[in-house]
Amino acid sequence: AHLAASQVKGWEKYYVDYDALRAACSKESQCSIDEFFSLWKFELDKAQAFFEKISRETLKSLISLRSSNALADRLCCSLPGLSKSLNRGYNDTISEISLDLDDLEKGLQEVISKSLPLFDNRRQFCLLNVEALRKSASKCSKYLDSRMGDHLFALLSMSPMASSLAYDFGANLSAIIHEIEENKCRNLENATTKSNDQRELINRKQINGRSGSQDSIYDELDSPFDLLCVMMNNMDPEVKKRLVSHRGFHSTQDRLERPLENTLAAYEQAWAAGVHYCECDVTLTLDQRIVLCHDPELYRLAHNKVKTSKSEVSKGILPITQLTFDELLTFPLKNGSHAPLLEDVLRSARRVGPEAKLIIEIKSGVHGSKVASTLCYMLCASPELLSHVAVIMSFDLYIVHNFCKFFDAELATVECTRPKVLFLTKNPDDTGVEHEMALDWHGSGAEEIIDQLEGYARQGNTCLDGFYVQYHSSMLTESSKTTKLMKELSKKYIIGVWGGKGDPDDVNTCKALARLGCHFLNTDIPYDFITDLE
Numbered sequence: 001a002h003l004a005a006s007q008v009k010g011w012e013k014y015y016v017d018y019d020a021l022r023a024a025c026s027k028e029s030q031c032s033i034d035e036f037f038s039l040w041k042f043e044l045d046k047a048q049a050f051f052e053k054i055s056r057e058t059l060k061s062l063i064s065l066r067s068s069n070a071l072a073d074r075l076c077c078s079l080p081g082l083s084k085s086l087n088r089g090y091n092d093t094i095s096e097i098s099l100d101l102d103d104l105e106k107g108l109q110e111v112i113s114k115s116l117p118l119f120d121n122r123r124q125f126c127l128l129n130v131e132a133l134r135k136s137a138s139k140c141s142k143y144l145d146s147r148m149g150d151h152l153f154a155l156l157s158m159s160p161m162a163s164s165l166a167y168d169f170g171a172n173l174s175a176i177i178h179e180i181e182e183n184k185c186r187n188l189e190n191a192t193t194k195s196n197d198q199r200e201l202i203n204r205k206q207i208n209g210r211s212g213s214q215d216s217i218y219d220e221l222d223s224p225f226d227l228l229c230v231m232m233n234n235m236d237p238e239v240k241k242r243l244v245s246h247r248g249f250h251s252t253q254d255r256l257e258r259p260l261e262n263t264l265a266a267y268e269q270a271w272a273a274g275v276h277y278c279e280c281d282v283t284l285t286l287d288q289r290i291v292l293c294h295d296p297e298l299y300r301l302a303h304n305k306v307k308t309s310k311s312e313v314s315k316g317i318l319p320i321t322q323l324t325f326d327e328l329l330t331f332p333l334k335n336g337s338h339a340p341l342l343e344d345v346l347r348s349a350r351r352v353g354p355e356a357k358l359i360i361e362i363k364s365g366v367h368g369s370k371v372a373s374t375l376c377y378m379l380c381a382s383p384e385l386l387s388h389v390a391v392i393m394s395f396d397l398y399i400v401h402n403f404c405k406f407f408d409a410e411l412a413t414v415e416c417t418r419p420k421v422l423f424l425t426k427n428p429d430d431t432g433v434e435h436e437m438a439l440d441w442h443g444s445g446a447e448e449i450i451d452q453l454e455g456y457a458r459q460g461n462t463c464l465d466g467f468y469v470q471y472h473s474s475m476l477t478e479s480s481k482t483t484k485l486m487k488e489l490s491k492k493y494i495i496g497v498w499g500g501k502g503d504p505d506d507v508n509t510c511k512a513l514a515r516l517g518c519h520f521l522n523t524d525i526p527y528d529f530i531t532d533l534e
Contacts, residue, residue, distance in 0.1 A: 007128065008121045014050035016043040016129045021136035025143050033145050040136060040152055044159065047129040051161050054125065058118040065114065071107030071176070072115070078172055111173065112286055112324070119169035124366055126161045131398070138460070170370060171377035174288035224258050225249070225269050228525065232274035238514045239507065242521045244277040244359055244496070245270040247294065252524050256335050260301055262292040263333065264340045268348055271356040277390055279359040279522060282342055284371050289325040290342040290378060296320065303334045321367065343378060349388040357390040359496075359520065361424070362403070364396035364436065372399050376406040386416050391496070391520070393422040393468050395436040397456055404462040420465040420494050423456050427470045427500075441472040446485045453489070466494030468520070471503045476512045483516065490517030498522040505529060 007015055024031040024039055031039075059079070065072035133156050141149025156162055228249060232240065248266025251258040259265035267278045281294040295301075296319050320328065320339070329338050342360070349356035362368045362375070372394075379386055394400050400421050407418050428438040437456065439449060457464045467489070474482035475497075489495055495518045499505055506529050510521045523529060 008124060011050070011121075011125065014047060015125075016047050016132040016136075018132035018136065021132070022139060025136060025139045027143055029143075031144075033148050036140060036144060037148060037152075040133070040140070041155075044133055044155065047125075047133075048159060048161055051122070051125065051129075051164075054118070054122050055160075055164070058115070058122050061118050062111070062115045065107075065110060069107040069110055072111055074176060075111065075115075075169070075173060078176075079167070108177075108287055108324070116170060116173065116286075116288075120370065123165070123168060123170075124369075126164055127369065130156065130159075130162050130165065134460075168373050168377070170284075170288045171374045174290075174374050174377060177287065177289070224527075225273065228269070228273040228275075231525075231529075235274075236507070236511060236514075239510045239521070240274070241276060242514055242519060243275055243510065244279050244520050244522045245275045246279050246498070246522045246524050247281070248278050249273070249275070249525060252526070254301060254334075260333050260335050260337065262294060262339065263335075263337045264345060264348060265337065267345055267358075268352070271349060271352045276355045277357050277359055277520065279361065280342070280345070281361050281363065282371055282375070283320050283363065284367065284374060285320055285325045285328060286322055287324040287326075288374055290371065290374060291320065291325065291328065291339045292342060292345060293320055293339045298328075298331060298333065298339065301333045303332045303336070342375075343382065343385070346382075346385040346388050350385065354387065357388050359391040359393065360389060360419075362392065362394040362396070362399055364394060364399065368394060368396055368399045369402065372403040373406050376403065376410045379407075380410045383416050386419065389419040391420045391422055391468075391494075393424050393496075395424040395426070397423055397437065397459070400464060401459045401462045404464070422466045422468045422494060422496060423464055424468045424498075425470065427472055439469060441474050441482045441485075446481050446488075449485060450489075453493070457493070464493075466496070466519070468496035468498055471497050471499045471509075471513075475516065476509070486513075486516045486518070490519070494519050496520030496522070 021036075021040060021043060023029060024036050062072055062079075063076055066076050067073075134153070137149050137152035137156060140152060235243070245266075247261035248263065249258060249270040250261040250263075250266045254260065259269060262280055267280070270278050280292050282290050283293050283296075285291055298320065325341070332338055342358075346358060349358060360375070362371050372392075375392070379389070392400070392403055394403075400423050404418070404421055423437075425437050425439045428440050428443075439452065441449070444452075453467060456467070472482065474480050475486050477483060486495070497513050497518050497520070499522060505523055505526055510523065513521055
C-alpha cells in the first residue's frame, strides 16, 4: 500500500512493477529462475534509466543557482562526489564560513521553489523502487533460489539508485539551516534570559513547595494546572510512571482554559506537574523544519478563521508543508501561541529535567518518510536531545523500520541509545486508512495475533521494540484470552495503549492496564480523571 500510494504523479510507468515480480516468485508461480532474473533485471534497468534522466535535471537545477545563491553554493559543495574538488575551503564548521542569516533568507526561497521539490521527488522515486526490488529479491531467496537472491541483492546494492539514498538533500538543507541558526542562538542567549525566568515560574519545585495540609492546597486550586499538580502528587506510582499526556496537557474541545494541543505550554505544564511522558505529532515545513501539529493545516486551532479577500494563507488553511517556518509564525493560534519546533520542545524538556520525555508520532505515507529521515539528521546534529525522546512510533510499518535503518546508519559513530521504536495498530472497526494495520482482538486467536505481531516486528535486519495498540474492552475482561495475551506480549515487547473516541479514560482503567504490564498509557487527562483522585 505504501508503494502504490506514494508514487509521483506522471511517473507511474517508470516505477518497478512489484506486483508482477511478487507474482513471478510466489509459491504458485511456474516461472523459472532465469525468467525471473530477466524480469527483475528489466525492472531495474527501466527504473535506473529514468533515474539517470531525472538526476541530470535535478542537479542542473541546483548547480545553475551557484553563482548568485550562497546557500545553493554551500549545498553543491555537499553533493556526493564533489567534496574533493568543490569543498576546499569549507572544512571549518558551517557557523564559521561566510554564510549568515541574511544570505540564508535570500537564497532559501529560491532553493525551496526550484530545487527542493526535484530532489524530494528523486529520492522518493529511489526509495520506492529500491524497496520493491529488495523485497522481490528477498522473495526470490525464499521461494526460488537463495544464490540467485544473493546475486540480485549485490546488483541492487551497486546500482546508482541505491547509492543515492545515502544523500538526503532535504535533510542536509535542514542541517545547514539548523547549524547557522544554532550559532545565532548562542550569540543571543542573554536576550532569552527573561523568557527562561518566566518558564521557571511553573517549575515543579514551586508546586511541591506549598505549605499546609492537603485541604488547604485544594482550597487554593483555581486553575486546571493546579488540579493537574495535585493529581500527579497523589497518583499511584505504578500509573504515574506509565502515564502519557496525549498532545500535552490540553482541552480536547480546544477550549482555552488549558493550553492548546501540541504547543510548548501544553508540554511544559505537563512536565512541570510531574507527568513523565508526553505524546506529540510532527510534520515538516516547506524549509524542512520539524514542527508539532496534528492536522495537515492550522485551521482548527487558528486565531483568525474569518474569510477575507487575501490568500488562503490568511485563513490558516494552507497546508503546513507549503509554508516556511517563518511564514508559519505569522499565523498565530487562537491563544496567541504558534506551532513550535520539535527541537525547541526537546530543549525545554532538557531544562525541566531528565524525566521529561517525548513520544513522537510520525504520520503515514511518503511525507512521513521525509519526516523520519529529517528527524534522524536532527538528532544526529543534537545528540544531547536523544535522552528526552522515549519513543518513535507510526501507523506506517515501512516508516518505523526505515527509521531504525536511518538511525543506525547516521548515529553509528555516536555513543547513544536509540529511542524505542513502536508500531501503531488500530482495532478493525477503526481501520480504513492506507498503511494502517488492524488487530482483531475479539475474532483472532492468541497464536494468530502473536504471529501477526512477530511478522510486523521483524523486517530484514531490523527489529522493532514493541507496539502501541488501541484499547479494546476485552483487554480487561477477567480470564479472557486478550488479557492473557496482553500479559504475554508485555513481557516480550514494549507495549503502549492508546484510546479512541468513546474509550474509557480514567484512573481505574490505567491501573488495570498497568497490572497487565503495559509500559505506556495514553490519556487526555479529562476533568473526571482528576475528580476521581479528589
